Amino acid sequence: MAYVSLYRKYRPQTFSEIVGQEHVSRTLSQAVTEDRLHHAYLFTGPRGTGKTSTARILAKAINCEQGPTATPCNACSQCLGITTGSSVDVIEIDAASHGGVDDVRDLRDRVAFAPASARMKVYIVDECHMLSTAGWNAFLKTVEEPPGHVLFVFATTEPHKVLATILSRTQRFDFKRVPADLLAGHVRDLCGREGVTIDPDAVELVVRAGDGSVRDTLSVLDQVMAFTGSSVTAAAVADVLGVTPAELLGEAADALAAHDAAGVMTLVQRIAEAGLDARQFARDLVEHLRSLFLLQVAPDAGLVETTPERLVELRAQSERLGRHELLRAMDLLADAQALMRRGNTRLPLELALAKAAMPEHSGDAAALAARLDRLERSGAAAAPAPPGRVQVGPDNAQSAPISGPELGTTEEADTSTAEEPSRVQAEHDSAQDAPIQGGADLGAVLARWDEVMDHVKARKIRFHAMLQMGRPLALNGNVLTLEFRDGYSLHADQCASPQGAEVIAAAVQDVLGFSPAIRTVVGGADAGPAPAVHAADEAEHEAQQMAEVMETEDAERHGELPDDAEAEALAVQALTTHLGATVVEDAD
């Protein structure tokens, strides 16, 4: 026996079987019952929402031998003829097909004849926006002055393309995208009738893919059932559809909420290992975060279409994230998507997620807002610190009053960078409190700079390479200002990064016996005396440095840097420097 698609097998045969269009079915049922039918209807709405099915049911309601009735019998010769498409009095015209337009001329000649056996002739014109002007003209006269035995149903997905003269002569019904919970119920019902078990997450995925269309939903279900047989799991659906399983999206959101940079990196790794498409993941995650955002800003507006079970999960997730955090993550991911279209998919995704997970590493307004979200959630806002201080200070999880348990794990998971700044700052603080050892001045530093460079080289050769592009410019109190040549801002950033500053300060300590705070300037600008830098300012300074790296990446994204390879090198450096990542292999 030939396989009959679910959509055809379960095509609604009565008004009550139409899913999600009660406003239409009810009105039409009443019109039939009360004999108040119009002679021309316009059914508009997305594909697969029941327009043609409703038109056929209306034809049956009018012509059923037991009727006219709102509940056609589906057993008499009239009903069966309409169901099978063999009725000579119910004529379906597909305006999208070429023959459709020719039919129109033919129809104009034949519409005057009384129906052969039914009460009324019903013309169902599908995709009527595809009719040519000639086609419409052929219809117009008939629609303007229709014979009493004719009823028209025009169906279209694009009502704005329908002639105004037709619009004004028809009664219009707007079919709506079918709500997810109704579609989910429909899917469960059909699976039950087909003897197929389906788990709730699988239902959710099928419904999501169907996007409000009964036909598309059932078509997805067809595909999935052909693949999985009588037991449908979420993993199988995700596999067939190539979409991201819901639990991965949930994990990503939770990792962002926990500011777990290691967690998001691991997740990207798992996605790559599972053979999932990083671009698809980014798309799905943006959609997921959007849902969480909608649940935050308008929890009761019903803007998030999903199954009730899923809604409970989403609400729980949304409560763990602030709305600024969500906005910023969506923003970063949207940027990453643009970058991913150009080739490398994994790195932009990792960067975006890492930045989203670590707003404390970015100095922009969105990051600050995201950090405030975090503070509010952790309850630290109840004991306010001076505004503009605590919020800005990066990395100092150990000393900041905001180290909730999840923050602790976050920072610990990233030990290579998390501990160093605090240590550096501690050194800065003690060095600042004490008089400078040996009374060093700039001259002394310059005199022994070669030695300092050797110690930098011994400690971390990378920073030696970076530092070669700079030289000591000023020593004010405990702040050593290094000047870098024009065009070497990345080198400056590297040297001012927590790790770079620590290495350089330690080298100075080796040679000159004091541990300065490191400050950098590029191109001789800002060469004047440096202001005394307080530890918190230093922290803020670090945040600014990070922000500059981010801006450089942004600039690349907007095409200001010509070279992809250079841009990628920048991004890799940002990752390795700020997140302690190691380059293992090229993902692409």
Ligand SMILES: [Zn+2]
């Ligand atoms: Zn009947």
